[in-house]
Structures are given as C-alpha cells and as structure tokens.
Amino acid sequence: MRFVVIGGDAAGMSAASKAKRNDPKMEVIVLEQTSDVSYSACGMPYNIADPDRQMDDLVVRRAEVFIEKQGIDLRLGHRAERIDRPNRTVTGRTSSGESFEVTFDKLLIATGARPRVLNIPGKDLPGVLVLKSLEDGRVLKNYLQTHKVRSAIIVGAGYIGLEMAEAFHARNVAVEILDVLPELLPWMPETMAEVVRNELKDKGVNLHLAAGVRFIEQVGPRLAVNFTGGRLVVDTVLMGVGVVPNSEMAAEAGLDLGPSRAIAVDKALHTSDSDIFAAGDCADAFHVLTGERVWIPLALRANRAGWAVADNITGRAMELPGVVGTAVFKVLDLEVAHSGLSLDEAASAGFDPVDELIRSPSRAHGHPGNQTIYVHLVADRNTGKLLGGNMVGKEGVAHRIDAVAVALHAGMTVQEFFQCDMAYAPPFSPVWDPMLTAANQLLKRL
Amino acid sequence: MRFVVIGGDAAGMSAASKAKRNDPKMEVIVLEQTSDVSYSACGMPYNIADPDRQMDDLVVRRAEVFIEKQGIDLRLGHRAERIDRPNRTVTGRTSSGESFEVTFDKLLIATGARPRVLNIPGKDLPGVLVLKSLEDGRVLKNYLQTHKVRSAIIVGAGYIGLEMAEAFHARNVAVEILDVLPELLPWMPETMAEVVRNELKDKGVNLHLAAGVRFIEQVGPRLAVNFTGGRLVVDTVLMGVGVVPNSEMAAEAGLDLGPSRAIAVDKALHTSDSDIFAAGDCADAFHVLTGERVWIPLALRANRAGWAVADNITGRAMELPGVVGTAVFKVLDLEVAHSGLSLDEAASAGFDPVDELIRSPSRAHGHPGNQTIYVHLVADRNTGKLLGGNMVGKEGVAHRIDAVAVALHAGMTVQEFFQCDMAYAPPFSPVWDPMLTAANQLLKRL
Numbered sequence: 001m002r003f004v005v006i007g008g009d010a011a012g013m014s015a016a017s018k019a020k021r022n023d024p025k026m027e028v029i030v031l032e033q034t035s036d037v038s039y040s041a042c043g044m045p046y047n048i049a050d051p052d053r054q055m056d057d058l059v060v061r062r063a064e065v066f067i068e069k070q071g072i073d074l075r076l077g078h079r080a081e082r083i084d085r086p087n088r089t090v091t092g093r094t095s096s097g098e099s100f101e102v103t104f105d106k107l108l109i110a111t112g113a114r115p116r117v118l119n120i121p122g123k124d125l126p127g128v129l130v131l132k133s134l135e136d137g138r139v140l141k142n143y144l145q146t147h148k149v150r151s152a153i154i155v156g157a158g159y160i161g162l163e164m165a166e167a168f169h170a171r172n173v174a175v176e177i178l179d180v181l182p183e184l185l186p187w188m189p190e191t192m193a194e195v196v197r198n199e200l201k202d203k204g205v206n207l208h209l210a211a212g213v214r215f216i217e218q219v220g221p222r223l224a225v226n227f228t229g230g231r232l233v234v235d236t237v238l239m240g241v242g243v244v245p246n247s248e249m250a251a252e253a254g255l256d257l258g259p260s261r262a263i264a265v266d267k268a269l270h271t272s273d274s275d276i277f278a279a280g281d282c283a284d285a286f287h288v289l290t291g292e293r294v295w296i297p298l299a300l301r302a303n304r305a306g307w308a309v310a311d312n313i314t315g316r317a318m319e320l321p322g323v324v325g326t327a328v329f330k331v332l333d334l335e336v337a338h339s340g341l342s343l344d345e346a347a348s349a350g351f352d353p354v355d356e357l358i359r360s361p362s363r364a365h366g367h368p369g370n371q372t373i374y375v376h377l378v379a380d381r382n383t384g385k386l387l388g389g390n391m392v393g394k395e396g397v398a399h400r401i402d403a404v405a406v407a408l409h410a411g412m413t414v415q416e417f418f419q420c421d422m423a424y425a426p427p428f429s430p431v432w433d434p435m436l437t438a439a440n441q442l443l444k445r446l
Numbered sequence: 447m448r449f450v451v452i453g454g455d456a457a458g459m460s461a462a463s464k465a466k467r468n469d470p471k472m473e474v475i476v477l478e479q480t481s482d483v484s485y486s487a488c489g490m491p492y493n494i495a496d497p498d499r500q501m502d503d504l505v506v507r508r509a510e511v512f513i514e515k516q517g518i519d520l521r522l523g524h525r526a527e528r529i530d531r532p533n534r535t536v537t538g539r540t541s542s543g544e545s546f547e548v549t550f551d552k553l554l555i556a557t558g559a560r561p562r563v564l565n566i567p568g569k570d571l572p573g574v575l576v577l578k579s580l581e582d583g584r585v586l587k588n589y590l591q592t593h594k595v596r597s598a599i600i601v602g603a604g605y606i607g608l609e610m611a612e613a614f615h616a617r618n619v620a621v622e623i624l625d626v627l628p629e630l631l632p633w634m635p636e637t638m639a640e641v642v643r644n645e646l647k648d649k650g651v652n653l654h655l656a657a658g659v660r661f662i663e664q665v666g667p668r669l670a671v672n673f674t675g676g677r678l679v680v681d682t683v684l685m686g687v688g689v690v691p692n693s694e695m696a697a698e699a700g701l702d703l704g705p706s707r708a709i710a711v712d713k714a715l716h717t718s719d720s721d722i723f724a725a726g727d728c729a730d731a732f733h734v735l736t737g738e739r740v741w742i743p744l745a746l747r748a749n750r751a752g753w754a755v756a757d758n759i760t761g762r763a764m765e766l767p768g769v770v771g772t773a774v775f776k777v778l779d780l781e782v783a784h785s786g787l788s789l790d791e792a793a794s795a796g797f798d799p800v801d802e803l804i805r806s807p808s809r810a811h812g813h814p815g816n817q818t819i820y821v822h823l824v825a826d827r828n829t830g831k832l833l834g835g836n837m838v839g840k841e842g843v844a845h846r847i848d849a850v851a852v853a854l855h856a857g858m859t860v861q862e863f864f865q866c867d868m869a870y871a872p873p874f875s876p877v878w879d880p881m882l883t884a885a886n887q888l889l890k891r892l
Binding site for chain 2: 010040042043046047050053057058060288298299300301303304320321322323324325326327328329330335337339364365366367368396398399400401402403405406407409410412416417419420421422423424425426427428429431432433435436
C-alpha cells in the first residue's frame with residue numbers, strides 16, 4: 001500500500017512517521033514544497049527575540065532522519081498542484097520546474113494554512129513581512145540583522161501579533177500594534193483584556209484599536225502605515241491578521257469544505273472521499289461542546305490528527321473526540337489562556353450562558369511574590385454545565401487552563417468542577433484555587 | 447438554633463462564617479483552646495525561612511473580625527473536653543482554669559490533628575521542636591532568632607520535613623534529614639524519588655534513610671541524635687513524623703472512628719450522631735476512586751467540609767463527592783505533586799494497576815530554559831481508567847496536577863485523558879504536554 005502525504009510539517013510528518021512505525025512495510029511518500037520539514041513554527045517569535053539563536057534550532061527532526069532512519073520517501077521541493085481522484089494521482093511541479101505525478105492508495109492532505117493578506121496598496125513593499133513558515137522566520141530575522149530596525153508596526157493583535165510584540169520589545173524595537181477591531185481579544189471579558197492592554201502599555205507597546213490599515217507607502221528607507229485614525233512611519237511592518245487554510249487543491253478536487261473553507265473531515269479524519277484524509281491547519285474538527293464543525297488551527301490538534309490518520313490507514317480504527325479550543329500565549333510578562341466557548345460563542349451555539357469573572361491572589365495568604373490571577377468561567381444555565389474558561393495573570397495560568405480543558409472534555413457541571421480536589425501549597429496557590437473560587441461564584445448565578 | 451463549633455481553624459471558622467452568611471440569625475459559638483484562629487498553617491515553613499517576616503502575617507482573619515463584623519461568638523482560650531450527647535452539651539475549661547458548659551443544637555467537631563510524637567528518650571529536651579500550630583511556629587522561629595542555630599536535624603521526610611529543609615537552608619542552617627523508612631517518598635517511583643534526593647544533595651541537605659531515631663541527648667548546649675546507623679550532634683531537632691487526628695473526645699462520646707482513628711463522617715459530614723458533624727484534619731473522607739474511607743488531612747478539604755457543614759445545618763443539603771488526595775509541595779527548587787492512587791494503593795484497592803513513567807522537556811523544542819518534567823501515571827488494566835499521577839520537576843508541575851485531579855474526579859479512562867485538548871505555547875510546554883506523552887505511553891501497556 002502506498003500512502004502519500006501532501007505537506008511535511010506537524011500533521012504530515014506525524015502521520016508519515018507513525019504510519020511507518022505502525023507498518024514498516026508501508027510505502028510512505030511525502031511531498032513538501034519547501035525544504036523545511038518538522039519545525040516548531042510556534043517557537044519563531046521566541047527565536048527571533050534572541051539574535052544569538054539560529055532559526056534552524058527550531059527544526060525538530062531533519063529531513064535526512066526521516067529519509068534515512070525512518071525510511072520515508074520525503075521529496076523536498078515538490079509542490080503538489082492537483083489531486084486527480086478518479087485516477088488516484090497527485091500531480092505537481094518541483095522547485096526546479098519539472099512536473100511530477102504520484103499515484104496513491106491513501107492520501108493525506110496536510111497543506112496547512114497561510115497568512116491572510118490584506119489587499120491594500122503597499123502590501124508588497126520591501127520590509128512588509130509575514131510570519132508563518134520557517135522561511136518567513138528566516139526572512140524576518142535576517143531583516144532585523146541586516147537593517148537598522150528601531151521601530152515596527154504589527155498589524156493584527158492576535159496570538160502572533162502579541163507574541164511578536166514581545167520579540168520586538170526584546171530586541172529594543174519600538175512596537176506599535178494596529179488592530180481593526182474596536183476591542184483587544186474580544187473573546188475575553190473587557191476587564192481581562194484591560195489587563196493585557198496595561199501590560200502592553202507598561203512595556204511601552206502602543207496599541208491602536210479600531211485601526212484599519214488603508215495603505216502602506218515607502219518614505220525614504222522607511223514605511224508609512226496609513227490607518228483609520230492615523231499615520232505612523234516605522235522601519236518594518238509585520239502583517240499578522242490571521243491565517244487561511246490551504247484548501248484550494250482539495251476544493252478543486254471536489255472535496256467538501258467546512259467552516260472558514262477548511263477541509264471538512266469526520267472524526268476519523270476522512271474527507272468526503274474515504275481514501276483521502278486531511279489533517280492539520282488545513283482541516284476542520286468537531287467541537288466537543290457543540291458537536292459542530294469548527295476551524296481552530298493549533299499545533300496539538302495537527303500532531304494528534306496526523307497520528308490518527310496513520311492509525312486509520314494501518315488498520316487501527318481511531319476516532320478523535322474533537323477539540324475544545326484550548327490555547328495559551330505569552331504577552332510580555334503575562335500568561336493568557338483560554339479553553340472552550342466564549343460567552344458569545346456559547347449563546348450562538350444555543351446555550352443560555354452565564355459567566356463570572358474573579359480575581360484571586362496567585363499564592364497563599366501572606367506568601368511573598370503574590371500576583372493577581374483573573375479567572376473567567378462560562379456555564380450553561382439550563383444544565384449547569386461548564387462551557388469555557390479564560391485566565392490572565394503573571395504566573396500560574398498556562399498549566400491551570402488544562403484543568404478546565406479536562407473538565408470540558410468530561411462534560412462536567414460547574415458544581416462537579418467546584419468539588420474537584422485540587423492541589424494547594426502556599427508558593428503555588430491559595431487554599432481555594434482561583435479556578436475553584438471562580439466556580440463557586442459562578443454557582444451563585446446558576 | 448445554636449450551632450457550636452469546637453476548634454477555630456480552617457474547618458471550624460469556615461463553617462462558622464458560612465453558617466452566619468447563610469443564616470445571619472443563627473447563634474454560632476466557636477470554642478478555640480488557643481488564642482489563634484484562621485491562619486495559614488501551611489505557610490509556616492516559608493514564613494520561618496524569612497527572618498524579616500512576622501509569624502502573625504499568616505493570620506488570614508483576626509478574631510475581632512469574626513466577633514465584631516461577622517457576629518460569631520468566638521471564645522478563645524476555651525478548651526472543650528467532653529461532649530455529652532444525651533444532654534447536648536460541651537463542657538471544658540478556659541485557659542484561666544474556669545470550667546464551662548455550652549449546649550448545642552448542632553455541633554461541629556473541628557479539632558484538627560496534632561504532631562505524632564516518637565516516644566523516645568530526649569523527646570522533651572529544649573530545642574526539640576514540632577511544627578503544627580501557629581504557636582509551634584512562633585516557638586520555632588523565636589528559637590532560631592534567640593539561639594545560634596547553625597545545624598538542624600529534621601526527623602521525618604514527609605511534606606513538612608522537606609518544606610522545613612528548604613526553610614532551614616534559606617537561613618543558612620545545615621540540615622540533615624532522618625527517616626525511618628528505607629525509601630524517600632515511597633508512594634512515587636524510585637526514579638522520581640531519586641530526583642528529589644538529588645535536589646536535596648545538590649543543596650547540601652543530607653538525607654539518612656532507614657534511620658530510626660533511638661534517643662536524643664543533651665551535649666552541652668547542643669543535641670545528639672542517636673539513630674540506626676549513626677549519631678549526629680546539632681543545634682536543634684525538628685520532629686516531623688506525621689500527625690494524628692484529635693479524635694479522642696469524639697471517641698469518648700461514642701462516635702464512630704474511621705481509618706487512622708479519624709472521626710468517621712458521611713458525605714454530608716455527619717458523624718454517627720446526625721446532630722454532630724466533623725470536618726477538617728480530625729475527620730475522614732471518601733476516596734472518589736475506591737469509595738472507601740480515607741484519612742488524608744489537607745487544607746482544601748478542611749475548608750470545603752467546613753462550608754458543607756454550614757450548608758447542611760442551614761437547610762442547603764450538601765454532599766461532598768470526596769477526595770482524590772491531590773497534593774503539591776516544594777522541595778527547594780523542585781515541585782512535587784500527586785493525585786489519586788499510587789501503584790501500591792491501587793493494587794490494595796483491588797485494581798489491576800499498570801503504570802508508566804516518562805520524562806519530558808518542560809518547554810518546546812529549542813526553547814531556552816528547558817527543564818525536565820517527570821510524569822508518572824497509574825491506570826487500571828481492566829477498565830482503562832486513570833487511577834493516579836505523580837509529577838516532579840523544576841517548573842510546570844504544581845498546576846498541571848490539577849488536570850489529573852479533574853480527570854480522576856470525572857472517572858476518565860487514559861484514552862479519554864490522552865484525547866484532551868490541552869494548552870500549548872513554547873514557553874510553557876512541548877506540543878504534546880508531558881501529561882499527554884505519559885498517557886500515550888501508558889496506553890501501550892493497557
């Protein structure tokens with residue numbers, strides 16, 4: 001049996017590796033259009049922050065290892081362009097311009113996502129950069145190394161934008177963030193978003209909200225960004241306005257698409273063609289709480305889905321229950337975490353949502369080094385079920401959110417969550433963990 | 447209705463306060479033998495570590511607040527000595543020697559626990575100290591302030607012993623720990639205990655195992671501790687060989703006792719007399735995983751049980767599902783956490799346990815500052831259910847354990863736990879959280 005994988009990053013290489021582990025005799029071909037496979041894309045902001053680190057430190061496993069040690073037929077510089085379903089072939093073109101054709105028995109589309117591009121004048125000027133692939137990272141880091149970059153604008157206040165604000169800050173680059181929305185992180189309560197805004201302000205990062213970018217122009221060696229409400233001249237511009245799934249090839253092959261035009265897959269990662277799977281940032285998932293399809297492209301899901309595809313094509317039936325959208329990111333000295341549904345998402349999904357926001361010390365009464373943790377929980381009034389949580393704080397947030405995630409997967413009520421026997425020691429928590437305090441307050445509203 | 451509480455610490459004051467909040471007209475009398483109420487006993491090692499902090503910083507709420515603001519009839523210096531069940535009275539003696547008698551409609555026994563005493567020669571010598579009550583803490587801290595203490599022996603390598611090793615270390619007191627058991631922290635795998643042993647060694651704390659203390663003698667101003675395998679002369683000795691429940695008064699009143707002679711309570715915290723409740727370190731609890739009675743005296747349970755008693759006597763029926771024994775403590779720069787059943791406990795409870803220990807980086811591939819996290823999970827071979835977890839590491843352990851605790855409360859299988867959508871960002875975790883890696887490895891043994 002021949003298993004062909006299009007795309008050699010998280011989902012693709014996870015699937016290829018696991019397929020070979022499950023069945024060493026299986027022929028596994030991976031078509032990767034770049035020369036990079038298996039790297040930690042999420043690590044790029046932190047790598048860029050440190051001029052002494054090499055971008056290639058982020059490579060988790062080199063291509064030779066996959067080829068020589070694992071026996072995967074990894075073909076770099078192979079850009080797949082068309083899937084011919086009746087003939088079970090993938091055709092494309094190599095980086096040297098030659099066309100190729102590969103037949104498959106089972107196919108995995110793991111083409112990932114690409115940065116969304118604002119179609120504005122000046123978007124292609126030198127110094128207007130994006131950050132998605134490792135090559136993007138090399139270009140950005142090299143730009144910082146070879147140009148005198150003292151100021152930057154980040155367009156988009158999402159995860160990448162906020163993480164890159166920290167990276168620029170670490171390199172003494174003055175940062176301005178522009179976002180078209182009137183609110184920062186609109187999925188969390190205003191009070192929590194204000195904590196993030198204050199952290200940006202404290203570190204000298206200027207945030208401009210309701211600031212839609214209109215055009216960018218060259219001003220000598222610099223760039224002028226013209227936006228609703230202003231104009232700023234800086235040395236570089238990073239566009240971080242989200243990503244879109246690379247699903248065009250799948251759509252052209254007649255495969256069904258789901259939300260945000262991600263490739264629709266079932267719990268076993270089949271597309272609408274049972275011999276063709278999709279996994280990673282190009283594919284959708286089921287939300288555990290709503291049962292609906294969602295597109296939440298995150299690294300863990302990509303790896304997990306890749307493994308599940310490998311299991312399914314090697315005779316180990318594997319269905320994934322789905323996602324709850326757990327995410328954490330660092331904004332300068334703050335940890336920001338989320339799991340489950342926001343208040344608005346819960347209402348849209350037909351729940352009768354009720355929420356509560358509490359603030360709590362991060363450590364026991366009287367323990368030095370106390371910080372403030374903000375915990376926001378969302379529940380359904382009808383069933384008492386926990387639906388989601390947000391946390392912000394300078395410590396103790398990043399791993400606490402996993403307890404909420406597990407509770408969401410388990411379908412716990414707020415009362416059941418409140419009764420959980422959580423850990424306590426003075427350096428790490430008050431006796432009543434902030435999550436329990438939030439649950440207790442939320443119970444009063446149910 | 448008159449609600450009488452014996453003991454004014456975590457469980458007792460939680461119950462008294464909540465009873466008043468639930469029903470401001472209720473008469474609430476608290477009998478506390480010392481002059482301290484509502485303090486963070488667990489914070490004492492950290493307070494003792496810092497000569498500049500006052501021990502009374504650990505008082506969470508002063509007696510006057512309970513009396514004046516909350517309307518609780520808090521009687522300090524009142525030592526309850528006898529419960530007369532037929533007549534519904536508690537009798538005792540005040541610190542000035544006067545006898546008293548109080549009648550009750552509902553009674554809460556929240557008498558806590560006391561340090562276990564090794565009945566050996568020399569146990570009462572000056573400089574042989576214990577640490578349980580705030581007064582114990584004051585005595586110990588004062589001893590360090592007023593004596594030239596350059597060396598100490600801690601007898602007992604449990605939570606308190608290990609936390610106090612850090613406190614002595616912080617005050618430049620050379621520490622030796624003696625424990626009668628042949629292994630350190632025998633509930634965790636040898637490999638993990640070795641990590642803790644190495645941390646002690648790295649910080650210059652000597653650990654003597656299989657070292658039963660035989661007698662202590664005065665040697666000039668110092669103390670000689672004679673134990674199996676040796677003799678050491680130091681400036682002070684801290685006895686930390688565990689605690690025993692203060693359940694004698696309950697036993698004399700004919701109330702049932704449970705494991706370790708803790709007072710037996712049902713899920714609503716009733717003792718075998720339905721008008722008499724028990725909560726806190728003097729009472730037992732049901733283990734969520736085994737359904738059996740256990741005695742795991744910890745602060746969160748004490749507070750929670752106190753609240754539940756208040757709810758039950760004010761007409762808000764409240765049953766607690768029980769405990770899974772989640773605990774975390776700090777050993778110098780290490781975090782050590784536990785939840786659920788150990789391998790031995792699981793076997794004793796009739797499960798067919800199987801376990802797995804993994805080590806994982808604490809952060810993403812290539813992220814600076816990576817530490818090693820050890821995760822040990824225990825499961826039942828018959829049902830695939832997760833039964834317990836242990837973790838050790840220099841970061842990211844203290845709050846991660848709560849995800850295991852929630853999974854245990856939810857009765858999750860290892861497969862369900864493995865499918866949870868956990869948080870990932872490079873500064874906080876690898877893509878596959880160490881808990882997921884452990885679950886994945888454990889699945890291969892099921």
